[in-house]
Amino acid sequence: MPTITTQATHSNASIMADPNWWRQAAVYQIYPRSFADSNGDGIGDLKGVTARIPYLKDLGIDAVWLSPFYPSALADGGYDVDDYRNVDPKLGTLDDFDEMANALKTAGIKLIVDIVPNHSSNRHQWFQEALASPKGSAARNRYIFRDGLGDNGELPPSDWDSVFGGPAWERITEPDGTPGQWYMHIFAREQPDFNWDNPEVRADFLKTLRFWADRGVDGFRIDVAHALTKNLEETLPTKADLEAQGEALYLAGQHPYWDRDDVHGIYAEWRRLFNEYNPPRTAVAEAWVHADRRARYASPEGLGQAFNFDLLQADFDAGQFRTTIVKNLAEAQASGASSTWVFSNHDVVRHATRYGLPASDPSAGGEIMAGQAGKRWLLAGGRQDDVDVELGLRRARAASLLMFALPGSAYLYQGEELGLQEVGSEIPDSARQDPAFFRNKGVDIGRDGCRVPLPWTSGGSSFGFGPGGSHLPQPEWFAGNSVEAQEGQEDSTLSLYRRALALRRQLQTAETLELLETGRDDVLAFRRPNGWTSVTNFGTESFELPSGRLLVSSSPFKGDLLPGATTAWIQA
Known part of the structure; x- marks a missing residue:
């Protein structure tokens, strides 16, 4: 089987001083309004984040990615920004931000913040x-x-x-x-698009990047990184014209507003700014583009890293995972970046739910693509009865443990370490907040289900989120998924994440991966340096593990037979 190698990794011994810390970092996304509320107004805030830093340190992450915390009317969950160089008063102050940033640094955790450059809010x-x-x-x-x-x-x-x-x-x-x-406005009408041909716009965003970098921010996640530049000629093509020309426009970098070649001139300028700092500031592009065009966003002359959402969109299937891993590691090697892996974020149905959805075509025995499955579940109204909760969580745990074994950065979304399912019909229409729901009623139920505030305790008005309730309703079943309920439980999802992330930090060295022959199409195995092997059984029949010491498994088992929907790490 092939050996896949990418560039050298960061030193786990001193992540704070290592300029390559991001290459194999475990990054935890915080959606601040739904993480922890310190003042009882029902909305998460920066002081809430600061208070939970011991939890984050115990979890074993390397960095926090903080979703937008800027002043906003919340027409799009904070991605409609009123002021790029300030904090929403509902979430705190710049002093609160500095306190949080310093506390994260003291805990040895890097800080990445969201930058939203395609559009402002209409209140800007x-x-x-x-x-x-x-x-x-x-x-x-x-x-x-x-x-x-x-x-x-x-x-x-x-x-x-x-x-x-x-x-x-x-x-x-x-x-x-x-x-x-x-x-x-490519997005909501409250989000007017900037004109990136205007030098004043470009200069102001450089000022914004420097503002936060000077406050100790280590990196930036760039929202809709592929949409900044536009070609708005006198006569605009129609929607039918764009659809007719299809993929050719994208591959040529000539679409009027998606993934144009000229966007990379912006990021080259940003990279020069990032490299003025020691260590250089990092960046990762949210760029939903054709795989053949992703590398330019991740190049050392550009942002340095780009999300790949390929595993997020894959079935729980060994062949699809294998193909995706090989392709993305090869892309990373060609670009000089490290790959990124992600299953859940603030925009998609949680993967514990996606993996528990029924097959799309029972006669074919196949499952729906994850993205389509999530959409179908949302369209159905998101009832727990639609989901095999036990199977979905078992598969999610197996997939996450596999991801932690891969070379590259692992991006986690808050609550996945608790095994949270998507919240669906428990949110009444009157409580929904996502513009996708209001603009497509009856078609799209929106993204609120993955943005429900976290359960920290098994009781209370908001399961420990804050003393004054929560801005989105929490279901009763959150009690069993809370941090309190899982503390000290050896087989809990929280304990699994803590063990796996601790081992990952110890074991990650060179960015190499050797795929292993397993003799079965539904079993995927690969070896990392130091004799560390990850084996995932995507099927239902048990698989005999290679000899070695069991380090961690996604589900408990006895002996050397790996059950279905389970991942195990073996040390030779």
């Missing part, structure tokens, strides 16, 4: 200036304003759809009260 000072300024003004040129079509400009400049449903253009009322121009 610049956008308010644009609305109050005339057509053709410098203020409007910071955004994408166009005249409408039709006799009186009453039609949008194109028939493009926004990601959240409805048109990608919104008409404004001019300062004199007359119907006016239209502005572009």
